[in-house]
Amino acid sequence: xxxxxxxxxxxxxxxDISKLVSYQLQQAGFAVHVSASGEKVLPLARQHAPALxxxxxxxxGNNGFEVCRHIRESRDLAKVPVIFLTARSSEEDRVRGLELxxxxxxxxxxxxxxxxxxxxxxxxxFEQGITTSITTPDFELNCDSMTLxxxxxxxxxxxxxxxxxxxxxxxxxxxxxxxxxxxxxWRDMSFVTxxxxxxxxxxxREKIEKDPEDPRYLKTVRGAGYKFEGGK
Numbered sequence: 001x002x003x004x005x006x007x008x009x010x011x012x013x014x015x016d017i018s019k020l021v022s023y024q025l026q027q028a029g030f031a032v033h034v035s036a037s038g039e040k041v042l043p044l045a046r047q048h049a050p051a052l053x054x055x056x057x058x059x060x061g062n063n064g065f066e067v068c069r070h071i072r073e074s075r076d077l078a079k080v081p082v083i084f085l086t087a088r089s090s091e092e093d094r095v096r097g098l099e100l101x102x103x104x105x106x107x108x109x110x111x112x113x114x115x116x117x118x119x120x121x122x123x124x125x126f127e128q129g130i131t132t133s134i135t136t137p138d139f140e141l142n143c144d145s146m147t148l149x150x151x152x153x154x155x156x157x158x159x160x161x162x163x164x165x166x167x168x169x170x171x172x173x174x175x176x177x178x179x180x181x182x183x184x185x186w187r188d189m190s191f192v193t194x195x196x197x198x199x200x201x202x203x204x205r206e207k208i209e210k211d212p213e214d215p216r217y218l219k220t221v222r223g224a225g226y227k228f229e230g231g232k
Contacts, residue, residue, distance in 0.1 A: 005031040006051035006123070010065060011041050012085070013059045017108075021054065021085070024112040025119070031034050040060030042070055042077070050080055051123060054115075055102075056091070057086040065100060070102040072216045076154040079146065081122045085110060091195075098199040100156050125186070126159045136217065136230060139208050141166050148207065160185070164200050165208070168218065168228035177225040201226060 008025055012018040013036040022032045034039050039061035041053070053071060064084060071077045081103040086093070089107035097105045103122050106115060108123040118163035134141040137175075139150040141162065148157040148165070165183050166218050168176070174185070178194035186196075201220075219227050 001113055005029060007033065007048050007053060008052050008119070009041060009045055009048065009050045010034045011038060011053070011055045011064060013037065013056065016057075020112065021115070025118055028116045028119070030119075036060065038067045040065065042074065043078055045080075046073075050077075052119060053080060053082045054085050054119075055089050057084065057097075062121065065096065068097070068100045070103055072156065072158070075156065079159055081126055081159065083118060083122060085115065085195045095199055097197065098196055101161075101203070103115050103160050105159065125163065132166075132170065134166060136169070138216070140211070141169065152209055157207065161207075162202060163205055164197075164205050165218075170225065172228050172230045173222045175224050175227045181213060181226065199227070 008030045010018060010021055010032060012021060012034060018036070019035045022034055022127045025032045030051075031048075032179060033044055033050075035044050041062075042053075045053070050213075052144045053068075055064040055067055062070070068084070070084050071080065072084060073096050082101065083106060084097045084102050085106045085108065087108040088158065094105045094213075103125075104118050133143045137187055140146060141148055143166070146159065146162055147180045148162065164181070167181070167184050175220070178197040181197050182194065201218055205218050207217045208217060218229055221227055
């Protein structure tokens with residue numbers, strides 16, 4: 001019996017690009033469903049449970065940023081990784097994409113080979129298990145369910161956010177540079193920039209800290225990087 005293929009949902013309104021992306025993904029062993037409109041992505045995802053989304057930004061209906069926001073706000077889809085594939089390549093757009101919870105951001109024109117490499121890299125990171133749960137006075141990271149509970153309330157968290165918080169909390173008191181965090185959390189995703197770490201730290205502070213501007217747990221060490229303090 002053949003193994004079940006992982007499904008990737010692609011948001012792309014350019015027919016030539018959608019055909020190219022679909023062909024490359026299918027050749028790499030994935031099942032692919034394409035939508036040319038942002039409004040159809042979530043209904044499509046609930047028909048065909050995706051392992052990953054690839055989103056263009058400038059499309060009819062809800063744009064890619066809006067679709068990513070809806071994915072991250074959706075309890076059943078919030079943990080599914082998202083890659084932006086778009087002609088909008090400014091640093092501002094890249095940071096906005098990461099702030100919305102994207103796991104990678106590729107600019108057009110793109111190399112089909114690199115796209116497949118990035119898809120596989122993201123999926124590998126999501127498949128790598130974490131075995132030790134972490135409990136602090138304010139939050140709990142449960143490795144079995146990959147959930148974050150903050151002061152008694154479950155908070156949606158992406159796999160990348162989970163892995164980053166778990167890594168830092170597992171090494172309480174130790175200072176890590178941005179490059180060290182990238183190596184530990186993103187591993188083979190060398191195309192993710194140190195600026196990405198800042199974006200993810202900010203997102204995590206908003207989720208776990210009572211006062212994100214004066215964090216108890218995720219500390220900035222000026223001129224060095226970041227460290228986690230247990231807050232006991």
